[in-house]
Amino acid sequence: MDQPSHALLEFVNVRKAFASTVTEDSAVDVAVDGVSCGIAAGSFVALVGASGSGKSTLLKTVNRLGDPDSGQVLLAGDNVQDAAPAMLRRRIGYVFQGVGLFPHMNVADNIGIGPRLSGTRASDGRIAELLELVELDGSYAGRMPHELSGGQRQRIGVARALAGNPQLLLMDEPFGALDPLTRDGLGKRVRALHGQLNLTTMMVTHDMAEALLLADRILVMEKGRIVADETPRSLLKGAGGPIAQAMVAVPREQAAALAQMAQLDGPA
Numbered sequence: 001m002d003q004p005s006h007a008l009l010e011f012v013n014v015r016k017a018f019a020s021t022v023t024e025d026s027a028v029d030v031a032v033d034g035v036s037c038g039i040a041a042g043s044f045v046a047l048v049g050a051s052g053s054g055k056s057t058l059l060k061t062v063n064r065l066g067d068p069d070s071g072q073v074l075l076a077g078d079n080v081q082d083a084a085p086a087m088l089r090r091r092i093g094y095v096f097q098g099v100g101l102f103p104h105m106n107v108a109d110n111i112g113i114g115p116r117l118s119g120t121r122a123s124d125g126r127i128a129e130l131l132e133l134v135e136l137d138g139s140y141a142g143r144m145p146h147e148l149s150g151g152q153r154q155r156i157g158v159a160r161a162l163a164g165n166p167q168l169l170l171m172d173e174p175f176g177a178l179d180p181l182t183r184d185g186l187g188k189r190v191r192a193l194h195g196q197l198n199l200t201t202m203m204v205t206h207d208m209a210e211a212l213l214l215a216d217r218i219l220v221m222e223k224g225r226i227v228a229d230e231t232p233r234s235l236l237k238g239a240g241g242p243i244a245q246a247m248v249a250v251p252r253e254q255a256a257a258l259a260q261m262a263q264l265d266g267p268a
């Protein structure tokens with residue numbers, strides 16, 4: 001696929017290794033191995049790949065949870081390593097599995113933590129608006145995290161990520177711990193918010209079906225490199241190479257097996 005000419009986000013030969021604890025012969029474990037790629041403003045990109053392929057490490061170079069050893073990450077042309085943390089918090093929303101709500105703070109304070117760290121206060125009206133975006137009514141503002149279901153907590157995580165009106169939304173397995181119905185509903189909601197709020201979204205997921213249904217571009221990682229960069233449609237038509245196709249085969253075979261079961265004669 002062609003690289004977008006006006007990328008909001010750009011990875012330029014990004015590399016990151018960790019001291020190896022796995023093998024004795026290699027001193028380092030290369031998590032991200034020279035990734036270069038542009039992410040166009042407004043796109044919804046899914047980052048997929050086997051466990052340990054480097055997805056989270058790559059994502060964390062964007063909001064500086066883990067700086068690269070070499071290479072650059074540019075946000076609207078600026079190197080994120082030169083950016084003030086408050087500016088990055090404003091421009092980048094981050095949602096991850098487990099959410100990380102502060103247990104001693106109510107929902108409103110959790111949602112407003114980003115603005116507060118930047119020296120402003122989210123008004124009650126703004127908190128209500130953010131709750132509405134994630135389809136929760138205003139009465140949730142005063143609840144404590146332990147009074148919420150996992151799905152509600154994840155919704156609060158999304159509201160918190162949107163509190164600073166970010167340009168870019170990063171999500172790391174955001175729906176991984178949810179039951180399939182909640183996961184489906186929240187995925188659709190996030191996709192709708194992506195359009196409504198003119199976001200650029202980058203989502204790590206293990207679930208190729210989720211990536212195919214939600215994203216408009218899919219990057220497949222393997223051993224720290226991007227081995228396929230395709231649209232869902234082109235992946236479904238067979239593009240992307242053997243690693244990508246092995247991942248697409250899983251939901252395709254499940255769908256075929258279910259369709260076959262539905263056609264079997266006999267009592268329900």
Ligand SMILES: Nc1ncnc2c1ncn2[C@@H]1O[C@H](COP(=O)(O)OP(=O)(O)OP(=O)(O)O)[C@@H](O)[C@H]1O
Binds near residue numbers: 019029051053056058
């Ligand atoms: N903080 C760390 N310290 C040491 N090694 C790390 C650290 N974070 C990641 N790694 C290693 O870097 C490699 C890539 O890990 P990463 O979490 O980016 O993969 P991933 O594709 O996101 O995996 P998963 O899908 O299981 O979350 C792995 O070998 C992992 O062990």
